[in-house]
Amino acid sequence: MKKRVLYVHHAGSLGGAPKSLTYLISHLDRELYEAEVISINDGPAVELLRTVGLPVKVVRRMYAFHGTTVSGMSARLFVRNILGSLPTYIMAKRYIKAFKPDIIHLNSTCLFMVAKAAKDISKEIRVVCHVREPLLASFPGKILRIMNHRYVDGFISIDHYDAATINSKERELEVINNFVDFHKYNPAVSGTHVREELGLKDEDVAFLYLGRVVEGNGVSPMLQAFLNVVRDNPRFHLIVAGFYFDNTNPYEDRIVTEAEGERNVHLLKFREDVPSLLAASDVMVCPFIEPHFSRSIIEAAAMRKTSIASNIGGPNELVLHGQTGFLFGEGDWAELEAYMIRLGNDDELRASLGEKALAFAREHFDATKNAKRTFEFYNRLYVREAYGYSVH
The missing domain is CATH 3.40.50.2000 (Glycogen Phosphorylase B;)
Incomplete structure (x- = not known):
């Protein structure tokens, strides 16, 4: 029965x-x-x-x-x-x-x-x-x-x-x-239309944050770290996807203000074409301040994408430091900047870490x-x- x-x-x-x-x-x-x-x-x-x-x-x-x-x-x-x-x-x-x-x-x-x-x-x-x-x-x-x-x-x-x-x-x-459903999240998915939508060129490197825009997720210090890096790396772009834009979250308003006028920063609502968004990106960034699981890391790994994440509970179980991505010290935003520069300027390293991330995802996720x-x-x-x- x-x-x-x-x-x-x-x-x-x-x-x-x-x-x-x-x-x-x-x-x-x-x-x-x-x-x-x-x-x-x-x-x-x-x-x-x-x-x-x-x-x-x-x-x-x-x-x-x-x-x-x-x-x-x-x-x-x-x-x-x-x-x-x-x-x-x-x-x-x-x-x-x-x-x-x-x-x-x-x-x-x-x-x-x-x-x-x-x-x-x-x-x-x-x-x-x-x-x-x-x-x-x-x-x-x-x-x-x-x-x-x-x-x-x-x-x-x-x-x-x-x-x-x-x-x-x-x-x-x-x-x-x-x-992760590997039928939906896999390296064969195309992100071309998303890159065209955002005006990204072939040589541009896109860092993606995918999640709720709240203080515990470290969105503001991540944004500041990126702004420090992009001055000398104009090919870099940051996509922050997870806004509601409904005027009920003061922290969202803060991020919008901090990103105002920054052409290399793209603020997006939650959207349904997540696999395409991941395919359009080169590096996932998980800057959490509060420990918890990050679905975006495992989805990125299934798409053969490497990640940079906070070395705190949750993310540090999903990223193998130096093998599938990099972990930066809790609150060490300068270290995050260093990893952005390193990965953004090394295509071969991104590809190598991405391959290992995919293998790790197939085994565990x-x-x-x-x-x-x-x-x-x-x-x-x-x-x-x-x-x-x-x-x-």
Whole structure:
């Protein structure tokens, strides 16, 4: 008999989490599993998830409980966490009773109230939680940790750094890196139309930042480092792709002001043709200040592109220093400048590092391999239960 799996997603906007979930469920064996997806928010992520062919429903009055380095924390956000907990529990319980899942896969630690609802309905429901962001060391992060320990049966972490922050406490835990669909991300993709759109010449070298434009991602100091470099290297261009341009993010406004009048800096909205954008670029730059996984690095590697990244948790597991790219010291923006100059002026070095990055990506970030490991994780929880080894 087919196992029923309920996937629960936490955000409506595009980003690494919905991409990863989309890749995962696209590999789901429909002969073995019957599945549905619910999202607590509507938006482009829901449309992306629907491309796989599974039912995807938006469930209102469910809320994330934030407490990671990516979400940050404020008094207002913490109050929202508390106020949203009860309605999330009520709505989750209602939906779980209707769907009757055997397995619930939470796409983030912020959804622990769904796990509590499941266990209050039936202790037999296996709950898997994806750890996609490092938990805060402060009180909100401690709540996430305690509640996930109490109601989750097993954790899948996207890197070792995040895994250490959840501290699984004898629960099943496996590190399975985020993965890439090599059918979409591969060196055969053309970036010609993007280079033409941006007015880049054949001899120009494009550095790409791909991600949210927020302070924790180090966008401003990266921009300043590039501006220091481009004065003596006019062939260099910086593409910053990840803007919303909706006047709700003061940090975005700051970057726009800092880049004003700079012809070699290109500010772009989030866009769907990411493979073409990567193909049009020569070097990925990941200047994170706050540790977390960088999907852009693994996507670039799948496209045979080298990266320069901060030597902090997350990126330093995705770049092999001196082999697939370079890691610069935390906050050492002068070192970032040096690597920009070195890679920007050495075509052979970029090509060599790119080849090794592609090989590394095929070994560690292949969607088919890592999806298989995820489904094996599901089965392992059932084996433990069958032989009387409860994870509670």
